[in-house]
Amino acid sequence: MTVRVPAKVNLQLGVGPLRDDGYHDLVNVFHAVSLFDEVTAVPAREPRVTVEAAPDAQVAIQDVPVDGGNLALRAARLLAGRLGVEPDVELRIRKAIPVAGGMAGGSADAAAALLACARLWDADPDAAGLPELAAEIGSDVPFALLGGTAVGLGRGERLTPVETSGTFHWVFATADGGLSTPAVYAECDRLREAGGEAAPWPRASEELMKSLAGGDARALGAALANDLQPAALMLRPSLRRTLDAGRELGALGALVSGSGPTTAFLAGSAGHAADLAAALAQEGVARQVVRAHGPVPGATVV
Numbered sequence: 001m002t003v004r005v006p007a008k009v010n011l012q013l014g015v016g017p018l019r020d021d022g023y024h025d026l027v028n029v030f031h032a033v034s035l036f037d038e039v040t041a042v043p044a045r046e047p048r049v050t051v052e053a054a055p056d057a058q059v060a061i062q063d064v065p066v067d068g069g070n071l072a073l074r075a076a077r078l079l080a081g082r083l084g085v086e087p088d089v090e091l092r093i094r095k096a097i098p099v100a101g102g103m104a105g106g107s108a109d110a111a112a113a114l115l116a117c118a119r120l121w122d123a124d125p126d127a128a129g130l131p132e133l134a135a136e137i138g139s140d141v142p143f144a145l146l147g148g149t150a151v152g153l154g155r156g157e158r159l160t161p162v163e164t165s166g167t168f169h170w171v172f173a174t175a176d177g178g179l180s181t182p183a184v185y186a187e188c189d190r191l192r193e194a195g196g197e198a199a200p201w202p203r204a205s206e207e208l209m210k211s212l213a214g215g216d217a218r219a220l221g222a223a224l225a226n227d228l229q230p231a232a233l234m235l236r237p238s239l240r241r242t243l244d245a246g247r248e249l250g251a252l253g254a255l256v257s258g259s260g261p262t263t264a265f266l267a268g269s270a271g272h273a274a275d276l277a278a279a280l281a282q283e284g285v286a287r288q289v290v291r292a293h294g295p296v297p298g299a300t301v302v
């Protein structure tokens, strides 16, 4: 049973105050893009996970745990517990989504494992309560099941689909080494405290919603916003050069994807994305430059 699952970019990441449970309330506009991991679930004597890079993908698979810390394996165990079956499955992960890159690759693998194992164990995905199990694994996991474009409230797990028209064309610049999501949130809090700033209560941007409904890439480029970007830039100053290079080369919008360090550039068309990707690769400011489009569906059996 093989499931294909997309990466995400955050079109708006509004970060509110730190909650008592250690999470931040968010307005998180997720957008699923055509950069996919695949997870294959095969019956086995005991739970096991293997990881390989997809052809042509320069992903740091050595940084992906193959023990109980793997999010896909955690997902399989959680589902098995819910269904009352043994979690005897081998999960073969083929990665194209950057590791610790701010594109939710681990969350994507967890969502794919939930769907693949539900099918393998003949569970009805609706009755098994996959979205609730997904939210137990991580804040970004429910969106990887859903896909498309959606606003996530709470810690990002309470999803409402967003209306969009047409296709948006993206260029992503991956970076060497990852950034830790908790460290980036902590740096965001630190910067706000140092600046004497009270954390604002985030609101979904009307300009952003209008640009999505109208399929207006230029307006979307202008409306992209990420409250974690100053923190990511503080922890990885070299990203500023990458963002500047993309803007100078004519991207309609440029921002850090989620907690980074992947940077995202919006193009006006598939042709523009191809030109922008080639030019950005020439600049030598990225580990790898990849093109993708969105929105695309969430985790899907292939």
Ligand SMILES: C[C@@](CO)(OP(=O)(O)O)[C@H](O)COP(=O)(O)OP(=O)(O)OC[C@H]1O[C@@H](n2ccc(N)nc2=O)[C@H](O)[C@@H]1O
Residues within 6 Å of the ligand: 010, 013, 022, 023, 024, 025, 026, 028, 101, 102, 103, 104, 105, 107, 137, 138, 139, 140, 141, 154, 155, 156, 181, 182, 185, 257, 258, 259, 260
């Ligand atoms: C920043 C975002 C943007 O979509 O994604 P990434 O860029 O990491 O992919 C997410 O908020 C990451 O979601 P996810 O990676 O699922 O995080 P979780 O496992 O739930 O939480 C990891 C840690 O991130 C911080 N965290 C996460 C979500 C949230 N709303 N507030 C937080 O402060 C907490 O420190 C938490 O302990």
Ligand SMILES: Nc1ncnc2c1ncn2[C@@H]1O[C@H](COP(=O)(O)OP(=O)(O)O)[C@@H](O)[C@H]1O
Residues within 6 Å of the ligand: 063, 064, 065, 069, 070, 071, 072, 093, 098, 099, 100, 101, 102, 103, 104, 105, 106, 107, 109, 110, 178, 179, 181, 259, 260
């Ligand atoms: N299947 C997985 N794929 C990638 N990383 C995983 C996986 N399972 C656990 N991890 C751990 O989760 C961390 C964050 O991974 P990832 O989801 O790729 O990044 P991000 O949260 O920045 O989008 C990694 O550094 C890795 O240690």
